[in-house]
Amino acid sequence: MITVEHLCKSYNGPHGPIKVLNDVSFQVERGEIFGIYGPSGVGKTTLLRCLSLLEKPDSGDIFIDGEKVSSLDGKNAGHLRLRLGLSVVFQGYNLLNSRTALGNVMLPLEIRRVPKAEARSKAKELLKLTGLESRQDFYPSSLSGGEKQRVAIARALVTEPRVLLLDEPTSALDRETATSILQLVEKLNRIYSVTVLIVTHQIELARSITRRGIFMCPNGKSVEVKEDAVN
Amino acid sequence: MPSIERTVALLWPATIETFAMVAWSLFFSHLLGVPLGLLLVLTGPGGVAENRLAYRILDAAVNFGRSVPFVILMVSVVPLTRFLTGTSIGPVAAVVPLTLAALPFVARLTETAVLTVDRGTIEACISMGASRLDLIRFVFIPESLPSLVSGMAVTAVNLVGYSAMAGAIGGGGLGDLAIRFGYQRWETEIMVASVAVLVAGVQIIQLLGDRISRWLRR
Numbered sequence: 001m002i003t004v005e006h007l008c009k010s011y012n013g014p015h016g017p018i019k020v021l022n023d024v025s026f027q028v029e030r031g032e033i034f035g036i037y038g039p040s041g042v043g044k045t046t047l048l049r050c051l052s053l054l055e056k057p058d059s060g061d062i063f064i065d066g067e068k069v070s071s072l073d074g075k076n077a078g079h080l081r082l083r084l085g086l087s088v089v090f091q092g093y094n095l096l097n098s099r100t101a102l103g104n105v106m107l108p109l110e111i112r113r114v115p116k117a118e119a120r121s122k123a124k125e126l127l128k129l130t131g132l133e134s135r136q137d138f139y140p141s142s143l144s145g146g147e148k149q150r151v152a153i154a155r156a157l158v159t160e161p162r163v164l165l166l167d168e169p170t171s172a173l174d175r176e177t178a179t180s181i182l183q184l185v186e187k188l189n190r191i192y193s194v195t196v197l198i199v200t201h202q203i204e205l206a207r208s209i210t211r212r213g214i215f216m217c218p219n220g221k222s223v224e225v226k227e228d229a230v231n
Numbered sequence: 232m233p234s235i236e237r238t239v240a241l242l243w244p245a246t247i248e249t250f251a252m253v254a255w256s257l258f259f260s261h262l263l264g265v266p267l268g269l270l271l272v273l274t275g276p277g278g279v280a281e282n283r284l285a286y287r288i289l290d291a292a293v294n295f296g297r298s299v300p301f302v303i304l305m306v307s308v309v310p311l312t313r314f315l316t317g318t319s320i321g322p323v324a325a326v327v328p329l330t331l332a333a334l335p336f337v338a339r340l341t342e343t344a345v346l347t348v349d350r351g352t353i354e355a356c357i358s359m360g361a362s363r364l365d366l367i368r369f370v371f372i373p374e375s376l377p378s379l380v381s382g383m384a385v386t387a388v389n390l391v392g393y394s395a396m397a398g399a400i401g402g403g404g405l406g407d408l409a410i411r412f413g414y415q416r417w418e419t420e421i422m423v424a425s426v427a428v429l430v431a432g433v434q435i436i437q438l439l440g441d442r443i444s445r446w447l448r449r
Contacts, residue, residue, distance in 0.1 A: 052358060082360045094355035098373035098447075107369060108359040139449050159359075 001195060002028040002051070002163065007060035007070075008220075009046055020046045021057065022220030033189055033196040035213025037203045037225065042216040044199045045091070045167055051197065052088045052165050053077035064163070082112075087161035091168045093148040095140040095155075101127060101147075102136040105154045112159065126154040129191070130184060146177035150184065157188055164188075166198045170205055178202070182209050238424050241408060246428050248322040249404035252397070253390045256329035260386065264334045265379070267293070268341020269367055275342070279353070279363055296335030301393050304328055305400065325402035329393055333386050340386065344378035345371045377447040384440020388433050395429060405429055 009021040020043035028034045036044050049055040051062060053069060054077075062070040064084050069077075087108075095104050102123055109119035127136050130150040140148055149169060156164055166185065170178035186209040189196050198213075200206045206213075214222040267289065272278055274286040299307075305328040309319045312327040348371060356370050372379070398406020405425045413422025 054354065054358060078357065078360055081358065086358075088355070088358045090351055090355055092349075092351050094349070094351040096352060096370065096374060098376065107356070110369065111356070111359050111361050111365050141449060 001030040001032075001065060002197075003061075003063040004047075004051070005061045005063075007047070007050060007057050007062065009043070009050060009055070009057045019220045021050070021060075024060070024214070024216075024220070024222045026214050026222065026224060028195060028197060030195055031189070031193045032212065033186065033198065033210050035203070035206050035210035035225070036197060036199045036216065037201070037206065037213055038216030039201055039218070042218050043220055044201075044216050047216070048088075048165050048167050048197070048199045052086055053081050054088075085160070085162035087156040087159060087164050089149075089152045089156045089164070089166045089169060091171065093140070093152045095148055095151055097140050100137050100139055101132055101143065101151045104140070104151055105158050108155060108159045123154070123158055126158050127151075129188070130154045144177075145172050146181060149173065149177075149181050153181070153184065153188070157192065157194070160192065161194060163195045163197070166196065166200075168200055169198065170200065170202055175205070178205055179208070182206065185209060238420060241412065241421060242405075242424055242428060245403070245405045245408040245425070246432075249391070249394050249398075249406070249429075250432065252322045252325050252329060252394045252402070252404055253387055255326045256333055256390055256394075257383065257387050259326065259330040260333035260337045260390075261383065263330070264337025265341050267334070267338035269345065269371060271338060271342040272345045272371065273363060279357070279366060293335040293338050296331070297339065299332075301328070301332050301396055302400070304332055305397060305402075320401035320403075322403035325394065325397040325404070329390055329397060332393055333390055336389065337382070337386055340382035341375075341379065344375040344382055347378060348374045377444045380444040380447060381440055384437055384444075387436045387440070391429060391433055391436070 004027070005025050007021050007024040008019070010017040010019045024047060036047060038044050046055065050057050050070070057070050060070065061068055067084070069080055069084070096107065099107065102120070105123035105126055106119045109122060124136065127133055130153060132147060132150050132154065135143060135147055140151070143151065169185070170181055173181060182205060185196060185198070188194065198206055198210060213225045215225050216222050271286065271289055271293070273280040274282040274289065308328050308331060312319050312324050315327055316324045318324045352374065353366060353370055356366060361369065394402065394404050395406030395409070398404045398408070399410050401407070405428060409422050409425035412418045413425060
């Protein structure tokens, strides 16, 4: 379903270009929960940004449902992201402080011009599923880190995406909350049959729900990690 | 010595004129200045519609507008004031130069306020398929509203000061009253009372602005 072939990406550093992604290749099956592991600063988020079409790789290809998506410009990328059903949960939650939890979850539907009543009912359904029914009228400033993450996940799923990309979903949470978030991801993966890619440096935690993945090395290369190797 | 009744009778209409001038010019300057500020953000460095030439032109226009002293601006726009209001004296006429004086200030305050919106939030909305108009409607304005309200209070306070200057050359309001009675006739009580009303007005505007802004920051 998702195929990444020989992906390379560099950034300009003070002493010349820094190769962040160096010939990264892997494949993700439909409905799978796939891990992108590695310590901080090895290019995991860059890889996720390339997969979510927010950044263009220097070379290499990304195919989603057989469609080559790696060479698109910004405007076309937006349309394609909607068409392919790509949804991203960012590391810092990125919730709108001016909106309640319910308002935040409704936002992607409002952007798609879904009628308000329908958007509200769909958002409430997702908040219920993520265990935040009683918090729907709370603003992000009144929510805990775990609750914010649940809102961000509900917001990402409200449009019923086919691919959910999660950037360090548990990095700012205590172990108990992090486990509950991962269990929630697994539950939503089952309910919606959504393909999930998790970027994380917490391999031990993530392995409870991922079957396969890649480990990103400091030189920008990737090593495939299978279930046996992780466990 | 003027009686209290006379002072109140003079102050009341002048106060109403001053606050009407401030309110209308505040309204018009935001009507034009907020979109201009948003254009600065959209076309500015790193903006979602980055356009170096457009930004440079808008930026220079705003800087130019802010550097013209108010008294000179007021005199130089008399033909425009006459064209728009049919007169160049009185509180209605004063709204035109007051709006023009506040407009670039509002644009800059809007730009500064919107630039404080978290970049990640903007990117998250782009990833949801938000257009530029969606970004303005759902992110830029609501997320920067507390700062915009604070800026509005600062602009209103500046306009109170400008309106007093406008009064000095026939704009009406408390400035006109203070000049005609307080300065030209040397009626100290009228002068002191005018200043006291202006000071109280500024305090109320700032207090209200701070309260609303704090409430919006929830």
